[in-house]
Amino acid sequence: MSKPRVVAIVPAAGVGSRMQADRPKQYLKINGKTILEHTIDSLISHPLIDSVIVAISKDDVFFETLGLHRKPVSVIEGGKERADSVLNGILQLNDTDWALVHDAARPCVDERDITNLMQVIDDTSVTGGILATPVRDTMKRLNATLSSDDKNIIAHTEERVGLWHALTPQLFPADLLRKALNEGLAKGENITDEASAMELAGYKVAMINGSPANIKVTHPADLPLASFYLQQKCTVR
Template structure:
């Protein structure tokens, strides 16, 4: 019998327990304003409004004082959990509310420029990549490897190099187990794909939009605002 991924639930997981120290702001970066609402609010709007996303789980800092004031906090598709000190801990906390036979679609709280079309591409890729896949963007710039004293050591060939983006989409049971095992064995887990790679899986790469940026530094805010205005005006 053919495996029908379209009948499995899709649960979007948003780790939002970080404090965003690099933004040098008076609140976690996901709550900084981007136009008329916060970065996180824009992110949640895209996920909550997608017809194939069945549930959104947001992992929050235990002392979060901002989330409850968001309009999106009352959405019937959305639930919250208390996150952990690291991204993987927050994702695992959210996955405790996710059925094993679902697809877990993990997306950065600070990537507000995600589009429905990129979610569509990622979900459609389940047929080609039943092991899971991530949105990614091919590296276009010349890449340099630095030495410890801050000078160029050598140029890195950019062929077959990709920038990892989010969402990252995996069968929930496998992702949960690989995260748990990886953490227990001291693996370096920087994103969900790295947990799958540690376990010997080879996630697929789905070419996503390059404007799906992560707001990390103060000057990213203006760029994200520009991208959002272009997305909404199309």
């Protein structure tokens, strides 16, 4: 049997307010290219990814200036929330496709990690998977009963054994992910990523150990770190 088609979906309709910049964070430049360009280039260059769909805000004025129309990239209108943008992307896919969802602000993803993640397609014991890294730091839980005027007081220390940081890409059959997202949203569930929707729908999701360099650029302090990782990535190539 032939391999199913894998289509990357990049939700890029967010404004990235925590970056405190004059534009959405995906359009900030690192090493001469925008974060979004680095991200798309990483996906396009992977031999097992058939195409890339980018979901942008209807008010986006930056994407057209990138000249990405020269590459195999489709652009669609994103939604209010991440899940809405991903659903809009899945509507462009066939039921037999696999949707590989990747954050716009994760430009340092490694090709080898994507290849390892693709192995879940042939694993009949799971219904997709995500890249993740095990928690290495001591984890603290805040006291949730305190008011917003109180200082951050520790309630207790969480056991970190078995805790992982969820990363992207996250890879699932398009038809099942569409149903899981629709059902979760209809029930008012807190869907923070695609895996959470699949988990709520009762599916088994694999975690594939990925590189800790696959950071999400969220705060200004992340920019020089991402620049370093991208330079290292180019050196290895």
